[in-house]
Amino acid sequence: MLTMPIPEYLQEILDNVHDNTSGEVADYIPELKAADPNPLAVALCTVDGHIYSAGDDSVEFTMQSISKPFAYALALQECGTEEVFKTVAVEPSGEAFNELSLDGENRPMNPMINAGAIAINQLINGPDSTVEDRVEKLRAYFSELAGRELTIDRGLSDSELTGADRNLSIAHMLRNYDVIADDAHDAVLSYTLQCSIKVTARDLAVMTATLAAGGVHPITGKTLLDARVCRLTLSVMASAGMYNEAGQWLSSVGIPAKSGVAGGLIGILPGQLGIATFSPRLNPKGNSVRGVEIFKQLSEDMGLHLMSTEQVSGHAVRSITQDGDTTYIRMQGAMNFSASEAFLHAIVSHEFSGDTVILDLSRVLTFHPVATRMIKEGLKRIRDAGYSVAILDPDDVLPDFTFSDGTLCRQLS
Template sequence: MKSPIPDYLDEILDSVRSDDAGERADYIPELASADPDRLGAAFATLDGEIYCAGDADSAFSIQSISKPFAYALALTDRGISAVLDKVDVEPSGEAFNEISLDDEGRPLNPMINAGAITTHSLVGPEGCSAEERLERLTAGLSAFAGRQLSVDERVYGSELNDAHRNLAIAHMLRSYDILAEDPGVVVEGYTRQCSLMVTVHDLAVMAATLANQGVNPVTGERVVPASVIRQVLSVMSTCGMYDAAGDWTTQVGIPAKSGVAGGIIGALPGQLGIATFSPRLDKHGNSVRGVSLFERFSSDMGMHLMEVPAAARSVLRDHAPSGTETVRIFDLQGSIRFAGAERVVREVVGAEITENRVALDLTAVHSLDDVAGRMLLEVARRLSMEGKEVFLIDPDTVIPDPDPGTDGQLTVVSRGDELH
């Protein structure tokens, strides 16, 4: 049986594919020539499962999505207090390339260019060279992605040729002693940082590493400390989408960061990482179709951070038949949301089910959100379409509408002993 999650991603991509609103980032020649119809999305779970749809494996430049990861490295290398001395954490409410400084000359936050240029200068140990800093940054972002990343020299050259505003910002920062070295050298390094090439698959893993308290769920490597992740996700929540941050927080409610190449990442703490890609941008510099995708993900799957479930752990136990048993039983337990339901789906999909009868036992489930219920019903529907007789043991009616469709057979029972 095939998992329904890739099908869901395909369906959602199709729902936004016809939207051709927005424009490519024409102020960077390499981005202005990007294929505007490219579209991809990926989910990465905290135990390393990756679900991709659309154009998920073609490379594009990371651009401003590098900012939270560089911030995480700077916090790790220099400490939170030292970084806060140079970069504040207040939302600016302004465009990404505005010169937003406080009274002491500090950039307002690390997600706008002024803050990101400063943050770049703080990666690596104090006194390191520009080359050592770039090596540290590339290695760090590669650790977040779980594979070696590299700079696209064409993108780098294209951006650097028109980096006049960033150079002006850097010179302003140097005048306040926020930057302690040659502004031109820092901007060159920052531009290389933004020119690292990634895929939607990479970004989903990077976002999942943020959601997993700094541990890459694919490689198992701890990239940065958990205390750093809390700081990064907090700033992403309030500043990651620039002057659209308020709308994003209320409508989507997932800590996120966008880039002008068309990528967006979202990190839902304790659940999963999300990434999308579509090059056409809105007036804020965020991907038009990417924003629509995240709005759907949040709405469909109850991902808004303010929708807090009862604290519990979901568990699945697989009863393989023995003796006279003629039914395969999957026991579910606890409070189940998307991440828990995805694990259930994966284990059922991966199980070798030779029995003609299958039961999903929800007796010990005390909380089940809408998306988890729909996912479990879809599993039941697909099992029944494969010729299985499916039983839903739901004595407390945690799934209010148990009909998974008309393509198969589902029986709702209240006690497991009715199955033998």
């Protein structure tokens, strides 16, 4: 049976960053200060619902600020854009995440900083909602996005509330300018419980893939959000998700992203996939040190930068057909990560017969380096399963025909 090489590729990336022990766990929340700094995980979920992961992908941690874009999407879905825009703006602040500041219209600058996130939290479930009902609405919604029941770490939320003076100051400021109506302590409690919902890297990959797919859950196929809501959420993540590191992040990594001080980091490539990492040690900006390095490597290797001018392929596998003892795999379009992932998934799912497999690249335009690597690995696994493998490449779009073990693949003219 053929197996997917993508988890092995993800493990290689984890191995590359494993020895980087720089940074410190968040020290202003007692339970996070005592957290194990060593877990390391990465997970991807495509919009087609294919999940790949490596490392400590089943270890739970609290969402913290990663909850902000999902809460923002729910507020947009429930209240509409006009009402949400009256409450919170969408401009990058260029300030720290916990800054006490408002714009000229007395609104928080964006929903990714704490002031904006507390205001957004108060829109959920209506202005008359109790704290517990509002938090349960968020927990149930996050659970639906993740595809399993999520729980709240009440011990961590209690721990966080003991040092919540800064957020309480923000909430009092918001009440002073009539941005929120709730008691400041209730607003901070509600927001803190939102941040204390526990997830794994795999959960976050599925949740982010839902945003990448325009609100359609990649596993269940259920529409959970409007496409416009997802577009607005991704736009704000791109401009403000990494706080005062957002400009550098967008230029170097080029993926809408959001970090959390428990060590989580999420990124979304619209129309393609969601990505999540987990590593608790943080840099001075509050972003996971190893998570940032993983994203940089993924972006470079896989060509994920939003501003990339490379072509994007759709429906990369045109057909898989049988003619006597020969199986033909016909590809089309530009070969990037998503295209090669579709190829790998197709061959793993296919029941091969006969003795020969031919990969037809007649309609392929270009190959990204990561696609070259992935497709060659897929062909090698077909060969190792006992089939004779050949490539039909009349326009020489594939750079070379050498497998990873140094052997040559037969080329048809």
